[in-house]
Amino acid sequence: MTQKRDAAIVGIHEYPSRDVEGQVSALQIKAESAARALDDAGLSWSDVDALYDAGEGGGLGGLNMAEYFGLKPNVIDTTNVGGSSYEYHAAHAKRDITAGKARVALLTYGSTAHSRVQAIGVGGGGFGGAHPADNMDVFAGATLVANYAMVAQRHMHQFGTTSEQLAEISVATRCHAMRNPEAVQAMHDLEFLDIRETTVADVAGSRMIADPLHLLECCMISDGGGAVVIAAPEVARDCTKIPVWLLGTGEATAYPENGRDITVSAAAQSAPGAFDEAGVSPDEMDIAMIYDSFSITVLTILEDLGFCAKGEGGSWVEGGRLRFDRPDAGPALNTDGGGLSSNHPGMRGIFLLIEAARQLRGESCSQVADAKLAVAHGNGGMLGSRHCAGTIVMGRD
């Protein structure tokens, strides 16, 4: 099977600060990131003809963002599926470019969740009862952490998964974060108490937030943002950096259903199509950028992506398999330090694309030698109830 090279990531930028101290707005983060990503590609504003936006800047998402940037795009896509929005945007950009509707697509994200003291994980009380689904749940006080924790509890019950096994996710991610100066700075700015590599015992022994998830299994709440530029092959060939091809994409949705197995995420539906389209299998992946809102998110998705069988994730991740310096053992996980230890302003999906592209360019702080294939998987919404999954398989020439 020949891999199609229809669209490539040609420009990336991750906004460096995780604590903007009220000095910069989400819109300004988006615009600055867009300019830096276009510059990274060797392109300019006038090259952009397609805009993808999750609407976190407020207003009429796509319309207001086009004007703010000073663009008159032929394509606007305002898909918002939470943290997986950017995997959806990448998939849609590939689709639109392949269809000849666009040549240069711009994806941006900006958030000041930390500065606004937004208690994302432990706010509780749901989203206010406006939607009928929320109106059934609002009374229970299920925090976001508890929502994910209920998946972990069930995973432990069905498969014997342990806290020590889940801790492996946090340990590998922190190991990578300590090698990334921006992640280390982020942990300082967000006043992490003990900034160092961690052990399984550290993680499993940290304070319980919502049983069975501990503090060091939960992502940070930062400010931040970023941008990604995706271009058609004829544009990509002339860009500054090597093209990072979008080889395959998949999307899927899951929500509470009577009798549903909560340990299986929407990734089980989104992944097969993405790998099939790319003509590769999970065991060929050098890099796995998986949305690490919590340890259990990664463990569940590793299984659903097909790295191991359902229920075997716990033993599969043991022994540091996911570290960047053990490429023969399995994919390197979240080599930027992840949402757990580098950057999580609320919707982390764009950073999965950015770090995967860095790896395939050879630019990561925890570079896997000769990395050729990567998978980025975003999970938006809530793993334990309703969520969207976006899988993007990427490769270089």
Next chain:
Amino acid sequence: MADRPLPKTNEADTRAFWEATRDSRLTYQKCSDCGTVVFYPRRHCTGCLGRNLVWEESAGCGSVYTYSVVRQSYHPFFRDKVPYAVAWIDLDEGPRLLSNVVGVDDPVSDIRIGMRVAVTWEEHDDLCIPLFEPDED
């Protein structure tokens, strides 16, 4: 003292469910054409193209599908309630709903997956909240 966040009683799809709770009735919908159990409540059937949903009453018994004990919350009501248990409850009639498991000495040690539970009602002005407590010998 903050109050428990309550559902809106005028939300179009779920209004009838919450009205029934005033009489301590735990209800769900079933399609009389195709038999699909619809929960959360809606106006349309998700199994067929019809709208012939009838309200059925649950006996209020079920089991804990999964749960978590919340140790930290910044919500003005729940922050004083920690540790408390949230759980997905599988009712014997089929619906799975999110609620709290109450009536245990220590939620950390006294709740387990598969545990039998029964509904207990917390009364408010316009509705009652379905909570669950252990129902085992």
